[in-house]
Amino acid sequence: MANIGTLDELFVDELRDLYDAEKQLTKALPKMAKAASSEELRAAFEEHLEQTEGQVQRLEQIFEALGQKATGKKCAAMAGLVKEGEELADDAQAAVRDAGLIAAAQKVEHYEIAGYGSARTHAQLLGNDEAVQLLEETLEEEKETDQKLTELAESSVNEEAAGETRQTQRPAARASQSAGSKTRGAATAKAHKSSGTRHA
Ligand code: FE
Ligand code: FE
Numbered sequence: 001m002a003n004i005g006t007l008d009e010l011f012v013d014e015l016r017d018l019y020d021a022e023k024q025l026t027k028a029l030p031k032m033a034k035a036a037s038s039e040e041l042r043a044a045f046e047e048h049l050e051q052t053e054g055q056v057q058r059l060e061q062i063f064e065a066l067g068q069k070a071t072g073k074k075c076a077a078m079a080g081l082v083k084e085g086e087e088l089a090d091d092a093q094a095a096v097r098d099a100g101l102i103a104a105a106q107k108v109e110h111y112e113i114a115g116y117g118s119a120r121t122h123a124q125l126l127g128n129d130e131a132v133q134l135l136e137e138t139l140e141e142e143k144e145t146d147q148k149l150t151e152l153a154e155s156s157v158n159e160e161a162a163g164e165t166r167q168t169q170r171p172a173a174r175a176s177q178s179a180g181s182k183t184r185g186a187a188t189a190k191a192h193k194s195s196g197t198r199h200a
């Protein structure tokens with residue numbers, strides 16, 4: 001059972017996990033793009049799909065230099081993250097769905113950032129400079145993607161989702177205000193104002 005005895009073996013195991021994770025994403029990202037309503041979000045998913053295909057090739061390059069066959073080992077974590085994203089896309093309505101897709105995609109990027117960060121560190125310890133450089137390139141792409149998703153969420157998609165929620169809730173809010181619950185209404189207005197300031 002304990003067949004990973006050296007750092008070299010651990011490194012190859014990490015590469016196989018990442019390789020399978022990226023392969024899963026080459027299938028999931030087109031679906032996420034299709035599920036997105038925002039044109040910008042769809043474009044971001046499509047762009048990251050292209051990057052992901054390049055990331056698969058980088059891993060293949062590392063396997064080749066190590067004299068290892070490029071094979072994946074099922075990444076159960078990515079399978080779970082992709083599944084959660086799919087379930088959410090099925091359950092949520094359009095504008096809220098985009099906000100949810102961004103959240104799901106950021107969970108994926110964070111998993112990748114952790115995985116590539118560790119693999120890069122282990123490549124450094126092993127003195128594998130070529131692998132360090134390749135893993136670093138991918139790591140930067142994952143970080144940039146995460147950042148871009150945050151910007152998309154802050155700039156428009158979450159606002160749309162909040163707008164949709166406000167519209168849906170308006171009749172209920174009115175009813176509760178007429179029932180004398182003015183404090184809650186004031187707190188909500190204040191929250192919206194401060195969020196407007198943040199984006200200005
Ligand atoms: Fe990736
Ligand atoms: Fe994994």
Ligand code: FE
Pocket residue numbers: 048052108109112142145
């Ligand atoms: Fe990624």
